[in-house]
Amino acid sequence: MPKHEPLRVRHFATEATGGTGVASLRLHRGLSRQGIDSTLHHRSGSICASHVAVDQRHRSWFWRLLQDYVVGRRWRQQNCERGIFIHARWIYRSRLAEFGPIPDVVNLHLLFCWLDLPSFLSSIPNGLPVVWSLHDMHAATGGCIHPLECVRFTRQCHDCPNLKRGGRHDRSWRQFRLKDRLYARLNLHIVGNSEWTTAQARRSALLRHAKSFQTIPLGLDTHVFRPVDKPCARQALGIGGTRFVVGFACADLSDRNKGGQLLLEALHTLAGEAEITLLSLGAGRLPDCAGKCQVIQLGSVNSAELQSLFYSACDVFAAPSRIESFGLTALEAMACGTPVVAFRTGGLADVVADGETGLLETENGSASGLCGKLRWMLVHATERQNMGRAARRRVEECFTDALMAKRYAELYRSLTD
Numbered sequence: 001m002p003k004h005e006p007l008r009v010r011h012f013a014t015e016a017t018g019g020t021g022v023a024s025l026r027l028h029r030g031l032s033r034q035g036i037d038s039t040l041h042h043r044s045g046s047i048c049a050s051h052v053a054v055d056q057r058h059r060s061w062f063w064r065l066l067q068d069y070v071v072g073r074r075w076r077q078q079n080c081e082r083g084i085f086i087h088a089r090w091i092y093r094s095r096l097a098e099f100g101p102i103p104d105v106v107n108l109h110l111l112f113c114w115l116d117l118p119s120f121l122s123s124i125p126n127g128l129p130v131v132w133s134l135h136d137m138h139a140a141t142g143g144c145i146h147p148l149e150c151v152r153f154t155r156q157c158h159d160c161p162n163l164k165r166g167g168r169h170d171r172s173w174r175q176f177r178l179k180d181r182l183y184a185r186l187n188l189h190i191v192g193n194s195e196w197t198t199a200q201a202r203r204s205a206l207l208r209h210a211k212s213f214q215t216i217p218l219g220l221d222t223h224v225f226r227p228v229d230k231p232c233a234r235q236a237l238g239i240g241g242t243r244f245v246v247g248f249a250c251a252d253l254s255d256r257n258k259g260g261q262l263l264l265e266a267l268h269t270l271a272g273e274a275e276i277t278l279l280s281l282g283a284g285r286l287p288d289c290a291g292k293c294q295v296i297q298l299g300s301v302n303s304a305e306l307q308s309l310f311y312s313a314c315d316v317f318a319a320p321s322r323i324e325s326f327g328l329t330a331l332e333a334m335a336c337g338t339p340v341v342a343f344r345t346g347g348l349a350d351v352v353a354d355g356e357t358g359l360l361e362t363e364n365g366s367a368s369g370l371c372g373k374l375r376w377m378l379v380h381a382t383e384r385q386n387m388g389r390a391a392r393r394r395v396e397e398c399f400t401d402a403l404m405a406k407r408y409a410e411l412y413r414s415l416t417d
Contacts, residue, residue: 006037007412010099013109014043016052017302018251019328020110020135023193023218027107027133028052030219030405036412041099043114053099055114057092066091071113077164077171083257085143085162086112088175093119105412108132108139121182129415131408133191133216136325140204142172142179146257146323147200154203176206183209189415191216191408193326194347214411217350218326219404220335222396224304227337227388228312237279237296237313244274244378247314247338249281249329250321253297259320259343259365260286266320266371268292274378281310311336315384316358316377319348322365327351331399334358334391339384341373351399357391 009031013024024040031038032051039051043058057063070091078085094115096102106124108131111117124130136145142157144150150161153176160172167173183206190210192198198215201207234241246267250258260280264287267276276293280286283300301307311317317333319342326347330340334351340358342348343365354360359376361369377384 006035007105007409007416008037008101008103009039009105009107009412010096010103011038011040011107011109012042012099012111012115013040014112014114015110016042016044019326023135023326023328024109024133025052026218026220026401027404027408030401031409033402034405034409036409039100039103058114063092067113079162079164081256083148083162084145085160085172086138086145087143087171088117088178090114090116092116095119095123096125097123102128104416105129105131107408110135110138112138117182118178121186124186126185127187129189129412130186131189131191131411131415133193134197134201134325135193137197137200137204139179139190140201140207142174142176144172146325148323151203153205155205179206180209183207187211187415189411190214191411193218194350196346196349197325216404216407216411217399218328218331219399219401220331220395221304221401222335225308225311225332225335225395227392228309230312233309233313236309237298239277239279239296239313240275242275243277243294245277245279245314245316246374247279247281247311247317247333248286248320249310249317249332251282252284253280253282253286254284257322259322262320262365262367262370263318265367266318266374269368269371270374270378273375279310279314281307307332308336311338314338316341316374318342318370318374319352320370321345321348324348330358331395335395335399337388337392339377339387339391341370341377343370353390353394357387357394 011024015021028038028040041053043055132139138145141153144162147153157172157176158168159166188210189212190201192215195215253260271292278295280297311333317338317340319330324346330351340352344360344362345364352358359373361373363369
């Protein structure tokens with residue numbers, strides 16, 4: 001590559017929404033500010049940003065009808081109570097050249113229900129650097145996004161607990177072997193978004209083909225996600241100034257893994273000690289709280305400015321996920337000066353400095369443990385406010401989008417020099 005030409009990077013993320021879509025868009029914008037010729041390709045969504053391209057096939061009524069049929073059929077094959085199973089094959093083939101000139105680096109994010117792995121990965125020229133940013137574990141397993149207690153991905157997936165019909169040679173076994181063949185020819189480099197994600201990736205028998213592993217935490221724009229005067233934020237949302245406000249946010253509030261039910265159980269116990277408001281952000285509905293605390297559900301909000309208003313109105317933000325690769329909502333809350341209560345699981349241990357910017361409960365999935373951490377926040381108002389200020393400083397020092405983009409740019413250049 002001539003020295004005077006900017007490095008060309010193409011990103012691939014299924015959707016522009018959700019944690020992965022938001023993170024990939026922030027990276028794309030950060031790289032563009034670093035002078036890198038970055039393009040973000042996605043299947044669906046509407047993004048107001050330059051060099052973002054949507055795959056037009058998804059707008060065809062035929063493909064969307066076929067997609068609904070296939071997704072519904074696959075969904076019925078899953079053990080949905082445990083987790084999601086992602087298939088490597090898709091309803092149409094995709095090749096890298098279909099998305100424009102071959103770049104200097106391909107950066108993969110989340111590809112489910114869009115890119116057909118056999119055709120897409122086979123179309124990548126030999127030797128071309130492929131960076132795979134792991135936002136979950138589907139690239140490292142036969143199909144599940146989080147193996148939880150299952151360790152078969154460290155050897156050979158089979159008898160998958162995420163499928164209704166497991167077996168020695170089930171779908172996870174077949175897809176594991178398919179991925180193994182595809183990865184073997186790639187110049188593959190793995191980036192985990194937390195130390196936990198990277199450590200899990202290193203355990204994967206599939207990712208033994210990777211040439212390198214490293215951790216690059218996600219980042220955000222601290223000029224956009226910033227504290228808003230708490231009384232003003234509460235007044236705008238119609239919340240009384242004396243109430244203890246607990247925030248909760250995720251893409252789907254009914255997602256069992258995100259811990260909404262656990263949080264409600266904890267707040268039910270705490271409700272006799274204070275007037276509590278649960279302020280939520282995201283699609284779906286929370287379970288009924290039986291009137292023991294006020295619940296305000298704002299629905300899905302895509303504006304970062306309005307999200308900052310939400311986070312700033314909270315006394316504490318709860319992230320009760322049973323497993324979390326990173327914890328982007330926790331990071332956003334911290335950027336807005338709000339301390340976090342969470343379980344010590346996955347990447348949340350990287351994001352939240354226990355005792356400094358929030359509190360981490362060691363007993364994963366314990367509603368009583370979560371209640372104890374929230375009670376401490378309720379009682380210790382001064383310490384809570386100090387934690388909020390420390391949280392903001394931690395984000396400014398360690399988790400900005402500029403720092404994330406700088407680290408990725410350094411990786412890209414090391415792979416192409």
